[in-house]
Amino acid sequence: MTATIIDGKAFAGRVRDRVGAHVARLKEEHGITPGLAVVLVGDDPASDVYVRSKGKMTKAVGMLSLEYRLKADVAQDEVLRLVGDLNANPEVHGILVQLPLPRHMEESRILAAIDPAKDVDGFHISNVGLLSTGQRAMVPCTPLGCLMMLRDHHGDLTGMDAVVIGRSNIVGKPMAQLLLGESCTVTIAHSRTRNLPEVVRRADIVVAAVGRPKMVTGDWIKPGATVIDVGINRTDNGLVGDVDFDSASQVAGAITPVPGGVGPMTIACLLANTVTACCRANGLAEPDGLTV
Ligand code: NAD
Numbered sequence: 079m080t081a082t083i084i085d086g087k088a089f090a091g092r093v094r095d096r097v098g099a100h101v102a103r104l105k106e107e108h109g110i111t112p113g114l115a116v117v118l119v120g121d122d123p124a125s126d127v128y129v130r131s132k133g134k135m136t137k138a139v140g141m142l143s144l145e146y147r148l149k150a151d152v153a154q155d156e157v158l159r160l161v162g163d164l165n166a167n168p169e170v171h172g173i174l175v176q177l178p179l180p181r182h183m184e185e186s187r188i189l190a191a192i193d194p195a196k197d198v199d200g201f202h203i204s205n206v207g208l209l210s211t212g213q214r215a216m217v218p219c220t221p222l223g224c225l226m227m228l229r230d231h232h233g234d235l236t237g238m239d240a241v242v243i244g245r246s247n248i249v250g251k252p253m254a255q256l257l258l259g260e261s262c263t264v265t266i267a268h269s270r271t272r273n274l275p276e277v278v279r280r281a282d283i284v285v286a287a288v289g290r291p292k293m294v295t296g297d298w299i300k301p302g303a304t305v306i307d308v309g310i311n312r313t314d315n316g317l318v319g320d321v322d323f324d325s326a327s328q329v330a331g332a333i334t335p336v337p338g339g340v341g342p343m344t345i346a347c348l349l350a351n352t353v354t355a356c357c358r359a360n361g362l363a364e365p366d367g368l369t370v
Contacts, residue, residue, distance in 0.1 A: 081305070081330040084227050090342035093226070093368070097349045098139040100365040104356065105140070112356035113142035114172040114198065114348070115164045119157060119183070120150035125176045132174070135345050141352060142169060150180045157183065158191050165193040171359055172198035172352035195359060198351040201248065209255050216351055217370055221253035223343025224285055224306045225260070225370065231304060231332055235260040241278050243267045243294070243320070244287035249308055253285050256370060274298075286320035296325030305333040308340045 104110045114136045118129045129145065136143035146160060157175070164173045173196045179185050189197075194204040200218035208215035228235060240262040244250035250266060257264045267277050275298040278284055286294050287308035299305060309320030319336030327333050334340055350368035357364045 241281035
């Protein structure tokens with residue numbers, strides 16, 4: 079069997095088109111421009127690339143893009159003050175503080191200072207709680223993108239066996255909550271899981287979010303399963319995922335490539351979350367299919 083490739087790049091383009099169309103309607107019918115503020119502390123080169131690319135795409139869909147770059151040694155209180163100003167700014171509907179933060183900052187304190195209604199990363203404890211109790215939340219972008227692709231490929235996910243490998247707060251755990259919300263039977267596997275290949279072989283849906291190049295091989299995959307590869311690993315041979323694409327794609331029914339799978343969906347979902355936050359803030363109907 080050779081798997082269907084789930085083209086995240088093309089899918090992300092369609093999501094951005096839908097966001098752009100909704101932004102145009104908000105401007106035309108209500109005179110509102112959704113705004114996204116991104117805060118970058120320090121000069122981590124990878125974060126710099128992400129922030130630039132977020133700003134570019136935010137503008138490309140017609141939204142207001144605000145960028146705040148602070149020195150690595152800035153006092154934490156200054157970052158908290160900036161977040162407070164952005165919370166109060168009516169032009170800003172989404173706030174993202176780029177992680178990781180410099181060591182002297184308490185990440186949890188800064189994330190907790192963001193107004194949950196503007197928390198387009200979905201990392202605020204209120205949004206974590208809302209998601210885990212099945213209520214309307216701001217949903218973390220990467221798992222949201224994975225779910226959109228799964229829904230698009232399968233339609234109804236009810237009753238499917240899903241294994242999420244990785245239990246991080248930003249990918250693994252929210253991914254598991256989302257799949258539970260779709261009535262999947264969900265297993266979260268992690269570094270201490272016993273007989274991992276055996277656990278993964280039970281899955282109709284595998285989401286790999288580990289950070290280990292090509293760890294999941296074809297012999298771990300149930301024939302016909304759908305494999306979503308979140309991993310981004312830089313190797314001497316370029317970017318690779320957590321899944322060994324060559325062997326897994328011989329067994330899976332569908333698979334996301336790296337690059338060109340989950341990655342492009344993450345920024346598209348950030349834009350989707352910003353437009354959703356803007357609609358909620360203004361009591362307007364949310365665009366269809368851009369959130370859960
Ligand atoms: P993390 O380091 O916070 O978490 C990794 C998880 O993997 C942990 O829960 C750990 O228990 C588990 N793990 C580690 N070794 C394991 C093993 N041998 N067997 C089973 N489980 C193991 O990482 P994260 O932030 O969740 O990111 C995971 C991967 O996804 C990374 O490669 C990261 O770069 C990538 N990522 C991609 C996007 C995207 O936009 N595509 C977004 C976020 C993260």
